[in-house]
Amino acid sequence: MSDWGDRDDRDNRGGRGHWGPWGPWDTIPELVRWSAERYADTEAVVEGRARITYAELGARVERAAAACLASGTRRGDRVAVWAPNSLDWIVSALGAVTAGAALVPLNTRFKGTEAADVLRRSGARLLFVTGTFLGTSYVASLRRAAGEGQPEAPAGGGGRGGPLPGLPELEQVVVLSEDAPPDFRTWKDFLAGGEGMSAAEVLARSGQLDGGDVSDIIYTSGTTGRPKGAVITHTQTLRAYEIWADLAGLRATDRYLIINPFFHTFGYKAGVIACLMRGATMIPQPVFNVETALANIAAERVSVLPGPPTLHQSLLDHPSRNAHDLSALRLVVTGAAVVPLRLVERLRGELGVDTVLTAYGLSEASGIVTMCRRGDDPSVIASTSGRAIPGTEVRLVDASGTPVPTGTPGEVLVRGFNVMRGYYEDAAATAEAVSPDGWLGTGDVGVLDELGNLRITDRIKDMFIVGGFNAYPAEIEQLLGLHPDVREVAVIGVPDPRLGEVAKAYVVRRPGSPLTADDLIAWSRREMANYKVPRLVEFVQELPRNASGKVVKGDLRRRE
Template identity: 35%
Template sequence: MPLPPDAAPLPSLHAATVDAMLAARAEDTPEAPFLYFGDDTVTYAQMHARAERAAAALHRSGIGRGDRVAIAAGNSTQWLVAYFACCRLGAVLVTLSVAYREREFVYMLGQSGARLLLCDERAGDFAFRPFLESLRPRITSVERIVYFGAPDAEDSWENLLAAGAGGTEAGTTVTAAAPAPASSPDSPAVILYTSGTTGDPKGATLTHRSLLASAAAQSERFGQAPDDVTLGVMPFNHVGGLTCTIGASLVSGGAVALLPRFHPDLVAQVVPARRVTMFVGVPTMYRMMLGSEQFAACDVSSVRLCVVGGSNLEPELAGQVRDRFGGPRLANLYGLSETSGACIISPADDTFEQVATSIGTALTGFEARIVDDDGAPLPAGEAGELQVRGACVAAGYWEAPGATAGAFGADGWLSTGDIGMLTDDGHVTLLARKKEMYVRGGYNVYPAEVESLLATDPSVAMCAVIGVPDATFGETGHAFVVPAPGATVDTAALLRLCAVSLAEYKVPARIEVVDALPMTPAGKIRKVLLTPSRT
């Protein structure tokens, strides 16, 4: 797998583990910055030293190869130290969101069999300590809970390190040795639960090989180099944060300017301060930044690449992003939990029109195809389910053989559940989630097509289309629209726009104006929660 000309050397991806990659960076470029977080700068050597110390502490507390360690915390240096320490031990990190509550915690901790839970003591106004204590009788696999953000408490992360490591850091030297590395390329490294928009979440089992394969393929496509600084706004319990941000920077030797959470004002502060060169986000983030007065006034001249993941980059939004950032390279990024990160990205030579109408092509070493309902490949121009194959594909779903067999084919093809089309040159156009497609009067309707049209109206900030029951047609479309700041939405005008631009069966029966849309922690619209009003 070729790397950019200026990229720092790295171990063979087919023989490397995540912890070996960090160790190689620490040896080759020890003083190079890996993480900017607040006023702190953490070099590769320092991150490696902290991870070694944490691995020793976790090992002495009884954590070893194959054990599951859950983490529910916001983006931080400590989160990454715990991640690399688990990789070093061969333990499996179960990544949870601080937005999860009772049902998610009980199910995910129990289904994964996590023995240790690392958790923020607080997330905003929410106190986790009393919440988790109330769940104790129902999370029986968890033997110990350790808290971030409570340094004086007996059950703090700091006390775990002090009691277990038996030594201190001197510069970048660890006086307490961690055990011998216990991971192999095909060892599970992370259990990352799907968003759970339908049914119980499934734990995608990401291996060291799959994580590094996706990260390296992305790094190659983007030409990432040691002097790149990626803005870290995607949560680490999502592949957008874990692989597309941290992993790709690790394999390229670059740095990450990390934010504890996304907010346009925080972005406006860190981009010029750290001379950020890459922004990886979802459409919602870009829309929020474009509507921020503070962001409108900040210097973004250092940004060379704006990456949009999670859904199609609509032409209207693409133009606004291009204009605000002064003409940087724009790229779509498509990936799933099940692909460990990116697997399809816009090529560097794509035109503006191609970026605005497709999600790109399969990355080097990966394959993409479109199949019909029977799994037979379809020719270019025909809509069907998108399948992906390559080293990025996860090992399956944790302890769920039935679900694994339904999505992960014996021939290596992963069924994504997304509907798309291929062009003759391999570009993929994403139409909709398979489960979001609805049928009106015998005709398939893909919501993404209608949403892209509605988004072209300047009065529309966000929109979502779902299928609802209809006595005449079986199903018909219902659109939810969030007004742009200061704008008034004319629903009749939007319906006329749809009638002029789309076939009749694609026109929504109703457009409803709402204040906001329900979102997943990763910034995607959670359509399962959309319910039309009765008025």
Template identity: 35%
Template sequence: MHPPTYLELIRRGALQHGPRTAIVFGERSLSFTEVDQLSSRLAQALHAAGAAPRTRVALLLNNGLHSVPLDFACVKAGINRVPLNARLSLAEHARMLADTGCTHLVFGPDLAERAAALREAAPGLACLGLGAALEGAPDLLARAATLPATAPDFEPSPDDVVLTLFTSGTTGTLKAAQHTQASYAAICRNVLLNLLNATPEDAMLHAASLIHASGVFVLPFWLRGGRTVILPGFEPGLFLRTLQAERITAINLVPTMLQMLFEHPELAATDVSALRYVIYGASPMPRSVIQRAMAAWGRHRFWQYYGQTEVPLCLAVLRPEDHVDELLGACGQPALEVEMRLVDEAGNEVPAGTPGEIAVRAPSAVAGYHDAPALNAETFVAGGWVRTRDVGVFDARGFLHLKDRTSDMIISGGYNVYPREVEDALMTHPAVRECAVIGLPHEKWVEVVTAVVVLRAGQAIDEAALIAHVAGRLASYKKPQRVIFAEEIPKTAVGKLNRRALRERHRG
């Protein structure tokens, strides 16, 4: 017996909720039928452009009216979509295309220049505009308008990969997690079971990029007839005005966004009477921020999830009634269809009350990383278990508390920054002898990227020049906010950078 696929859930939502409003973007909206028909036409257009079932197609788009129809079109066409975060550098994008062997790139009007540069960097890449044209790159929307509004004749297998999503590794190497027809449908069930039982009266507001956690809420709302309201990005004033005007019932925010809302002058005057779910996750929530938010909006609205790109969305959930002082630092209780155990390095379960690495097994787990056999072997272990690289402990009531990330990842403003990547960029400067990058606590951003740098003898460079050097190589959110010049950098017994010792030294 196979549970329904992602494609089947798209069909069900379209059939059940036809004339209702499905998508809102600014002044424009699309009904369920319109999204269904447009996504079918786009699927036909993708096939006509040579993107056959099971090929990989990169998507380079910012949030917009066509984000959801294009995603659905890829599912209907049997295509494995590879979203590219628009904030990354040309070099990062080129590497992602090469790593995954994408044959086609679909780009939005505001990203035509980047698309042209990528075509230069990757000869043979077929570019398709979405409401945009580039010389030799047809407009997929214009082409779709001439094609039938029926989906291509394609029946997927539950194991077909539908989405290859980049997530950085502990080493700073990019990993591409592969979601299947079955695993993506299981994420939809996970959300409806554990976080919010969406109804036709619900509306969710999306300001974060739809390619990450935000996007997984689209399918549950589609299936249940709720509205998906999309903003081009996060601007606190516009967010609050839209929240009120659209009678939004659900929002999903990283801690930095939540903090910016509560510091905004329009907050007190915003009518949030319709708001039922304020969902947060993706990084540790400073206690002062969540306390202030609950004082203003009431504890009954707040839901926290702990999850990973490899096993979305919720591995554990802290429900509103559990937002009490002694549990504010907890991740919550394990999600309903997720098995969880804490293990030692050898994979054996640790005794009760002892910290261990969190290992999980769930139907929403990805089918491994694309083309990464060694990493797959250490992450996806015997019996279907996934090692998260996070260390946790259960309290006496079965609530999970995170102790530490086994990785040195820094979470700044809801973005993951991997020290290794920033260190590699710093080391390309001739004045730098060695360096280590750590996250130091910050009121607003949770952590700030901080570089500890040892210069070569006789060399001099200032903080601003080093930061600019990194900014020329990586996405701007990855550059150090601070540089600390040091005489030496502590090492572990095996000679690795001891970032933990550095964090302890500089946190005080």
């Protein structure tokens, strides 16, 4: 167990005269209302020319919640958001949660088939979707995957039916723009539908919630390649990110550039939720672009910038960096298996960043397991992911489940309030991931030092990270296996100077197939999120296998 750590920012938060274990709120709707009162005149969100205060944000969330109620949203319903970082994402997501729903964020890199799969498996009844993003019509993509050509939902199938035959549980799709197909609704029309709902009705619905209700279901693909939804409650979310904000030292005067995508636990919770707790100003950036980030940091006097090491390296190395005033930056939080000491030193020395911290987490543990503390030596920050957060335990075990000595590699296990309730409607996967006495197996290999600092050294689950996005070989293999000319395939991560790691596919073609590497890569770009697409394809006569028939990926890695 670890203790609270630094508490010097308590006076910055205000309150109602008393504090529970992690704040004067038990649910996210209570947090939204509290922040609207406590920080009423403080800028809450800056998006281009739009600047809204916390009071205005609270009013918008209440209006969105009223529209959700009017549309039939019930306590415990799943409501999905498939959109980039934006004010509309924040309002629609918090509105749905205020109406009693469990939020299901969808990865903006998903193709239509991938999004439809998560919508189907979560049983989402309402979807908020962006119109066009990065040149892609998400509406058209979804309609192709779950609309035209799909069989009609059978009678009595559990849902009342909606605009997409392939998704019978999905009753409504709201497009976050001014235009929408006839069978979908525009954001403006959706909000107008809630005008008949009173504030008392919204308050009554959110008042039915308690800390044990589900706040969100984050779908994360495991080594089986099948997406699984980590179920997290209001209490877990609030407690975890009160701790995160406290350890990071987030302040009411901070201006936070949120580049980490909201569909990730960290982007949403260490971003939106933590800012609501402290009254910091949110500046959402839909996609990482170095020039845009530099311009935002300078123009908005950004003081907080979490992100993967590659993001900060890109800022430091950009040729026009010195043309921008970055002097307001004071807090950087990053994390990866390896964070170069030189990066920490450059952030502090060249940019004058007072606090650089590293952390480690996964969706199944509310997004946070360990974190460095302010005042830690730069070598600790660069070489480890810090110590277990308060209220949790971390231990390392060997293949038999026996704890290993300090300094010895082992699988990272975590136990505490942050461990998910389970995978949504997947008892078998839950039982495999979480032991009867509450230990979550992360699948990561790490080493603990004598002070309890964790260093991640490997990934049992073969996961690799592409430009900050977790990529899972089994999932990519499953998708590549759908190509008619692919007989067998194995995927590994290989080093890449720009993205850190990328996928390489070893492919056994069907006899007589003329399939080329370029053909398969082009097909992959149409069928899967870009970060999953193999950058390299090597055709082989057969895959290396052991006596039991399992592919020996160690042999493939040794080739590299």
